[in-house]
Amino acid sequence: xxxxxxxxxxxxxxxxxxPSVSTLVDTATxxxxxxxxxxxxxxxxxxxxxxDCDIHKFDKQVESxxxxxxxxxxxxxxxxxxYTIPYYVAVSTEGRVLTKHVYSLQFTFEAGQATAEFSQxxxxxxxxxxxxxxxxxxxxxxxxxxxxxxxxxxxxxGRYPP
Numbered sequence: 235x236x237x238x239x240x241x242x243x244x245x246x247x248x249x250x251x252x253p254s255v256s257t258l259v260d261t262a263t264x265x266x267x268x269x270x271x272x273x274x275x276x277x278x279x280x281x282x283x284x285x286d287c288d289i290h291k292f293d294k295q296v297e298s299x300x301x302x303x304x305x306x307x308x309x310x311x312x313x314x315x316x317y318t319i320p321y322y323v324a325v326s327t328e329g330r331v332l333t334k335h336v337y338s339l340q341f342t343f344e345a346g347q348a349t350a351e352f353s354q355x356x357x358x359x360x361x362x363x364x365x366x367x368x369x370x371x372x373x374x375x376x377x378x379x380x381x382x383x384x385x386x387x388x389x390x391x392g393r394y395p396p
Contacts, residue, residue, distance in 0.1 A: 252287035253325070253361060253372040255300055261377025264319055265387050276308035276343070278319055281351070283376045287369065294363040301355045302376055306341060311348040316340060320379035321354075325361055327372045332361075336379050 257280045268275040280302060287298040300323060308315075319341065324334040341352045361372050380388070 251289060251369055252285055253296060253298055253369050253374050255283045255285040255374040255376065257283055258375055258377045260385060260388050261322075261380055263388055263391075264321075264378040264380065265384055265391075266317070267383075271383070274309065276306055276317070278304055278306040278341075278378070280321075280376060280378070281305045283374075285374060289369055296361040296363065296369045296372070297357075298359040298361060298374060299355065299357045300359060300374055300376065301353060303353050304339075304341070304351065306343065306350045306352075308343055308348055311346045312343075314342060314345040314347075316342045322375075322377055322379050323356060323359065324375040325359065325372060326375055327364070327367070331375075332372075 262280045264278040266275050266277065267273065282303040284301050285298055287296050289296050302321070304319075306317075317340070318338050320336055320338050322334055322336045325332045337354070337356070339352075339354050341350055343350050359374060361369070363369065363372075378384075
């Protein structure tokens with residue numbers, strides 16, 4: 235029992251030393267407009283993002299992994315439909331974005347389904363630590379790669395997911 239407690243504490247300490255992960259509010263929701271742009275066909279929200287990491291002290295490298303949970307909602311349950319969504323993962327420090335990668339992910343609404351939940355895991359997000367920098371001074375940002383119209387819609391719609 236004591237060994238289990240010690241291992242759990244070690245795991246907690248490791249996470250506390252990893253770069254943080256967060257979602258930018260303005261890019262946390264992907265609204266997809268119907269043809270004509272007057273209504274939302276479906277929207278996808280980043281429900282949660284978690285991280286883990288391995289810290290290589292001698293070569294000042296951190297290998298992080300991120301798991302992102304998504305939730306999609308469409309106005310009406312209908313036929314099965316598959317969509318591809320663009321999202322990004324960026325590494326930042328001191329208010330600057332150091333790297334940004336855009337990914338795409340496919341998901342499906344099953345026939346009769348109005349909501350869909352799905353996840354994506356990304357391994358090997360490499361961060362080279364700057365001189366005298368700690369992993370906790372870096373952050374991993376996740377969000378949707380939005381068009382200008384989608385970003386403006388999110389800013390008008392408010393700060394809370396649908």
